[in-house]
Amino acid sequence: MKVDISREHTFVVCAYKESQYLEECIQSVLNQNIKSNVIISTGTPNSYIKEVAEKYKLQLFVNPNPSSLASDWNFAMGCAKTELVTLAHQDDVYEKDYSENIWKAYNKSKNPIILFSDYAELRNGKRVLKNKLLTIKRVMLSPLKIPAFWNSKFIRRRILSFGSAICCPAVTMVKSMMPSNLFEDNMKSNIDWQAWERLSKKTGAFVYVPIPLMEHRIHEESTTSDLLKDSARRDEDLIVFRKFWPRPVALLIERVYQKGEKSNQLK
Structure with missing residues (x-):
């Protein structure tokens, strides 16, 4: 018997400008084994996004005040x-x-707060299941393979204190557990890590599914790859590390973390 959870779960496809990958993303969320609701949200309305929405008969929402990535994500939520x-x-x-x-x-x-899966990468059209960065993140998240630790604030805060191990698009959020404007408008890249830090203080569960259930595409036009070319990402990393550590310790961890993040760039 087919299961329909569309009344319980929504994929909000966050569309930006004219991405050549948009339709592939939409097709993947429409072709789930059990059907979820699917809508599109954008802060950059254009004829391309409108045509794609019409092609797949999806409702399109346009952010009337698209001031930043955080603004777009909060609107999408x-x-x-x-x-x-x-x-x-x-x-x-x-x-x-x-x-x-x-x-x-x-x-x-x-009492779940967020639910998230492991993930793979898409590099030059190929699925990459294992590399240095993915291995490090899986090691960091390994305590959450044990369901008894899902509700432990200590465990998840220790994980987050060493880096952004949770892949944002792999996360499903429980809306009733979310504060208003979850994503803060003070960063370009680390707004997700900062949000998980904020949520980690709440009573409830960080639920981890240790199976690669999505592929995060690494390409030169992505925001993360662009920010890694200058000091912006490093400054943002330090801001989040300071939420867990005194400045001298945060600086030391950040230096090590930077070496790992370099694998996010295409060779």
Whole structure:
């Protein structure tokens, strides 16, 4: 029997300008084993995004005040009417069983705040399941393979204190647990890591599904790759590390972290 969770879960596809990968992302969320609701949100309305929305018969929401990435993501969250919301980044692709696995994890967890899966990378059109950065993140998240630790503030804060191990598009948020304007408008790249730090203080569960259920695309036009070319990312990393550590320790961890982040660039 087919399961329909569209009344409980929404993929909000966050569209920006004219991405050549937008349709591939949309197709991946429409082709889930169990069907979720799918809508599109954008802060850069144009004829291309409108045509794609019409082609797939998807409702399109336009941010009337698109001041930043945080503004667009907060607006996108508000567009979803379901309890579970996944902000699908337009360049990324989801496995057919993403919704199914998140739904199962949601139903067996206690007071969930966010649910997120492991992920792979897409580099030059190829799925990459293992590299240095992915291995480090999996090691960092390994304590959350144990469901007994899902509700531990100490465990998740220790994980986040050493870097951004949670891949933003792999996350499904429980809307009733979200503060208003979850994403703060003070950064360009680390607004997700900062949001998880904020949520890590709440009582509830960080639910981890240790299966690669989506692919995060690495390409030269991505925001992360662009920021890694200058000091902006390093400054933002230090801001978040300071939420966990005194400045001397934060500086030391940040230097080590920078070496790992270089693998996010295409060779």
